[in-house]
Amino acid sequence: MTEAAPKPPAEAAPRSQKRPEMKVRPTAPILPSANIQGNALIVVIAIMAFLACLTLGGVSMVRSTAASWESQISREITIQIRPDEGLDMDKTLTQARDLALTFVGTKDGQIVDEAATARLLEPWLGTGLDIKELPVPRLVIITIDENNPPDFEAMRSLLKESIPQASLDDHRTWVDRLVSMAHTTVMIGTGILLLVFSAMVLTVVFATRGALSSNRHIVEVLHFVGAESSFVATEFQKHFLKISLKGSAVGSALAALFFMTAGFLQSHTLATPQTDQATALFGTFSVGALGYAGIFATMIVIALLTTFTARLTVMRTIYEIDTLRSDPTRADGLVN
Incomplete structure (x- = not known):
């Protein structure tokens, strides 16, 4: 009796099988991103x-x-000289500047010349103005010390006595209006x-x-x-x-x-x-x-x-x- 040939051993099952990867579906937002x-x-x-x-x-x-x-107004004051018959405007402007600079608290004085005065009036009167033919007041700008200002009332009185055509503007009204505005x-x-x-x-x-x-x-x-x-x-x-x-x-x-x-x-x-x-x-x-x-x-x-x-x-x-x-x-x- 012939013995049956032995069967080949069955292949061993793999110990670990690869599982398919699970893809997580992204969560949709509650609200649409654009509508x-x-x-x-x-x-x-x-x-x-x-x-x-x-x-x-x-x-x-x-x-x-x-x-x-x-800031600009608080450190400057303006002396205005009104034109008058027989008045030497250039001499009067220099006199007003020198009088103002005698007070403690003033730093410098500048006379606004005719060209600068005409430029200030260009938006209203146009170009080519002859200041000497018009009764335009002239200005003197005095730079003062903001921390130690001069006595404005005394300066105003002295200018009025020496030059009747002069008037002093310390711009206090403008400063108050600017702060309020x-x-x-x-x-x-x-x-x-x-x-x-x-x-x-x-x-x-x-x-x-x-x-x-x-x-x-x-x-x-x-x-x-x-x-x-x-x-x-x-x-x-x-x-x-x-x-x-x-x-x-x-x-x-x-x-x-x-x-x-x-x-x-x-x-x-x-x-x-x-x-x-x-x-x-x-x-x-x-x-x-x-x-x-x-x-x-x-x-x-x-x-x-x-x-x-x-x-x-x-x-x-x-x-x-x-x-x-x-x-x-x-x-x-x-x-x-």
């Missing part, structure tokens, strides 16, 4: 940011100009900024409630399966943070571009007398490094304010949902 409502809110926030930065820059320019006026401008600008921020907060509240209303079923399901209010609020917060950053960045950039363009155009038209007078009165359109830092800070404040407002609105809405669920009477009334 019509989000784009409209970006435009609204950009407009609000532009207006806020424009107001801030305007207030900064007015304050800078008023401070420059106050600067304070009023700051108050008006602050009020406008508060109005802009209030309008923006209300806009964000309505936009957040609209987003919650359109995604209310999702929020309720998440909240029902155990998602905490802070999680849902964080999702909305991220969404509105992106929107507010985009809108505030666009608005702030447009405001900065506006000031840069206005300053560039003004710097290239300073040769005309009209522009010189406007610059002397209202200053330049340059807001400086501090002004641009304020524009950037305004952008950050708008973004944070928008985000904080959205979070508070979501938390309050979820609280209202919990309150309705915990009160069967109110829930039944809402269903009916």
Whole structure:
């Protein structure tokens, strides 16, 4: 009897088999990253940011100009000599300057010549003026020590006795008006900024409630399966943070571009007398490094304010949902 040939041993099964890799599907956001409502809110926030930065820059320019006026006026006084028949104007101007410089607290005196006087009158009377043919007062500018000013009343009395045609102007009235105007401008600008921020907060509240209303079923399901209010609020917060950053960045950039363009155009038209007078009165359109830092800070404040407002609105809405669920009477009334 022939023995059966032994069967070859079966191949040993591999100890470990490679498992297929599991790919985790990325979680979709609660709110869509871009929609019509989000784009409209970006435009609204950009407009609000532009207006806020424009107001801030305007207030900064007015304050800078008023401070420059106050500094220049407080260190100078003006002696005005009215023309009179038989009066030697050049001699009288020199006499008035010398009398003023005898007082303690004066530094220097400068007589405004005929050419400079004619240039001051060019915006109103045109070019080619002959000052000698017109009854135009002449000026003497006295530089004083701001920390130790002279006795203005004594100087005024001495000038009146020595030169009847002379009058002294210490610019105190102008200084008081400039300080009052600067304070009023700051108050008006602050009020406008508060109005802009209030309008923006209300806009964000309505936009957040609209987003919650359109995604209310999702929020309720998440909240029902155990998602905490802070999680849902964080999702909305991220969404509105992106929107507010985009809108505030666009608005702030447009405001900065506006000031840069206005300053560039003004710097290239300073040769005309009209522009010189406007610059002397209202200053330049340059807001400086501090002004641009304020524009950037305004952008950050708008973004944070928008985000904080959205979070508070979501938390309050979820609280209202919990309150309705915990009160069967109110829930039944809402269903009916």
